Amino acid sequence: MNNINDTLIPKIGVITDVRIDTPDIKTFRVVTPDGKKAFDHKPGQCAMLSVPGVGEAMFSITSSPTNEEFMEFSIKKCGCVTDWLHQAEPGQQITIRGPYGKPFPVDDVFAGKDLLFIAGGVGLAPLRSVINYCRHYRDRYGKIDIVYGSRSKDDLLDYKEIIEEWATDDGVNVHLTIDNPQEGWDGHVGFVPTFVKELGFDTNKVAVLCGPPIMIKFTLDGLCEIGFDKTNVYTTLELRMKCGVGKCGRCNVGAKYVCKDGPVFRCDELEELPSEY
Amino acid sequence: MQKITREQLIQKASELLENGTVSAVLGWGIGEFDYDVTPTVFSTVEELKNGFVFNDFCGANFSKYLVKKTDKIEGKILVFLKPCDTYSFNQLLTEHRFDREKVYAVGIPCEGMADIAKVKAISGDGIAAIGSDGDKLVVTTLYADEPVVIAAKDVLAERCINCKSKKHVAYDELMGEEGEVIESNRFDEVARLEAMTADERFAFWQNELSRCIRCNACRDACPACTCEKCVFDNPNSGVENKSPANEFEEKLFHIIRAYHVAGRCTDCGECSRVCPQNIPLHLLNRKFIKDMNDFYGEYQAGAEVGGRAPLVDYTTEDLEPGEVFDRGDNNA
């Protein structure tokens, strides 16, 4: 029966590199046993990673689709599978299947527009994929602003890449903030939603939000206050998933399944859904 | 046929609502048919008049509902308790599972409840109405020309055939006449299983438990199962499988549950009543009750608040484990 494909049957992935990003977030580089990328994806899509005997869970693919060598996943330690992964060393095999979900509309809606990315904590993980994609095809997009905040300087994900690559790009502005003052930090201090309002962006941009639910809520309110239209704001949802293809029946919000109709949602679409997320 | 009527109960509940003794009433809500009643909280006299029902199909034991319902309510909640329900009521109080001060308990007599499956076995399917006439049920069906008249005693639920008590062990107020604790034959079936060889007994349970669909209804209805977090709901327990991974696990679930409620099970019979597959789960619990009675002397869980179950009450007269072991051996 080996010739039948089923999306539930995963491929083998090899962790080739583990980067410690923050005290509770590590970034894992994954390829197939023959050293290739497991599959192609689009920015914002996810993959199911599993450790046999421990469990399977959905993660956003952190690396850009333009990276043709490997995939990366920035993973926060917070449950069975993630605890186990945080113990893993390079060479460890896991299983991988995907890609799942609807990506960010990078090739149509985003094209030619100024972009505003707003992330909190590990919420940068899914945005890194789309940010690097847009940086790669820099001429297709207008000005890019990135607002990123975390609890402390040590909790900022991809700090090195942000400072050395993103911040030095032409037409890319990076605005970092941390929740509380900290020695050795001369940047902005304060929560993301307030910081966004202080920065007061032009409202003819497309904004993309990702972070803890409470941050999304207040940032979205703030964006609306300064004149953003919800039809120009995108965010991602995360609910418990098992199959990844809209069949196991648990990640729905109203009639939409986050695994296949999301995880990317436009905020006005989200408003139409029952508040069960 | 119940000796107390729906009207009497509505009258009582209305009085207590209107004089402010209680702010809500936990009772039986009317269904689509004459037998499918649903436990319901009533807040007004109007609601009682429209939706309260009491008949031979009001089997549900309300005691467990008090754990959640007393949390949500301002003032007291009125609960109607049949004699067997009062044992669960006391047992839950013993375990400090709800606030006694928030409950106004009215004991009501019970003549035994009917099992709709038994009714249908006699009347046939397609029930249009079930009325009562003295100690008989009058069943009108879609298929029989004449109503089928059935003696209520012929369709009693199994737990009611072996009723252990018509006496209420807890109440604030009693309606009707108080009954007596009954010398029931409830251990006969256990004795029959004990008389089997180990292989026969295994085959018996194998057959019964093979029907289990792991819906957890037995656990969820059980007044002794009020853990905030059941081990079978814990994803980290390694046994949290919605369906049995194999035959062993299927039995494991029921055996663990039987052990866990041993000494606390009042033998209310809800587990067997709610089982969609008619597995006689109460027999597992009764086996434990019978053994404890044999080993440590008669004990009825819930007979009083604060009763010390034999398994948690050490006395110097307690049986030595070796004696239990030997007995098991002889019985194999």
Next chain:
Amino acid sequence: MRKCSLDKINLLFKEIAKNAELYLPQDQTDGSATYKKWEEGSVWSNVLNTVRSPKDFFFPQTEDLMAFKTEGKNIEVIDTRKALDDFVIFGVRACDVKSFDILDRVFLSEPVDSFYALRRSHGVIISLACGKPSETCFCKTFGINPAEPTGDISAWKNDTDIFFEANTQKGKDLLEKLIDLTEECDDTAVVEQKAKIDAIMNKLPLKDLKTDAFGGGKTAELFNAPEWDELSGACLGCGTCTFVCPTCQCYDIKDFNTGNGVIRFRCWDSCMYSDFTKMAHGNNRLTQKERFRQRFMHKLVYYPENNDGLFSCVGCGRCLVKCPISMNIVKVMKKIGGKKR
């Protein structure tokens, strides 16, 4: 149309079982019926329907998806799927046949669930008209006619004979094999039987239950209905309704360490369970009200929204019979749909 005398029904079963595994409703020791494999001496049950629905044949309560062997840091995925022989399910009621359509739309939509598809492709369904529907039946509400069951072969029974009509190639092939045990006949007896069923349908207590208040696009209107509190108030949070339901298809995927490797299996799950949507960092349905609402909104609003208006209920009545607290989709539809009793 072909018929077979009921006296010869066991010969017919024997003939079918020669070429394929045959499953039919048989009595259990507790008086209920379940689908069991036919063997010499098996007796076809008289009950209206089985406690477990025939969805088990295509979507079993538990099935292995794959196995893993791990050695050091390496993992090997082992395909545990086995080739399947054809099998025949006999006596499937019209409601349950319809449930297969509902499951198909989930499992056979892209990406196709190969486990389900394999079973589905090997099953031959012989349906059976309902001579004596129960008071708990309301299939008509969902446009199902118990006098016209579909499937690969439709069957009708009267006091003396059973009648067959093939609807698909699979059905024709099977009837062809039974040619010596059946005889050609006209549809007089079947027409008579259908008229009897129609007459009964008009007497059923739930005959007027309507779906008007439900369907795709009704989320905003119904989601915050105040009635959900009362309806869910007594719900025990058990999985009985979901497990006896022929259209409930939610599942969980779990790993089982055999000590000798890991088996990844799928099993039925229930939206009524407290941990159904529980994640490492939270749960978006914290109370039983939310879980209860999900089940009925899924059947009456979400599923039709995603499936051309088709409801995910077939009115088989199993939940009416089996719910420990007698709360069910009929009561929900009447209350939420505004037709209070």
